Amino acid sequence: MAHMQSLSADQGHGSLRGYLAGFVLSVVLTAAAFWLVMHGAFPAQTAMIALSVLAFVQIVVHLVFFLHIDMSAGQRWNVMALAYTALAALFLIGGTVWVMHNVSMNMMSR
Secondary structure, eight states, X not given: OTTOOOTTTTSOOOOHHHHHHHHHHHHHHHHHHHHHHHHTOSOHHHHHHHHHHHHHHHHHHIIIIISOOOSSGGXXXXXXXXXXXXXXXXXXXXXXXXXXXXXXXXXXXX
């Protein structure tokens, strides 16, 4: 056990300023999404697009400020693992929706 080393010993953790900036951005994005839904300021299609954009920005904020993932050479494997996970999740969710849609269409009485 004495010879075990941390793989991330050369990488620093975030600062208080970075965490606070991430927190404030997350709260603002969440409040914007909540306001968008509660006030119904836009038509349904426009609101869905706006919510999707806010969700994507929220994901980026979490990745950068809290998980410290960037495009540096030291983070290359983390980015590749994240991309593989996102692709696998996309296939799983897309396949599930496709199967459920087909089941729904075949079970409906005509």
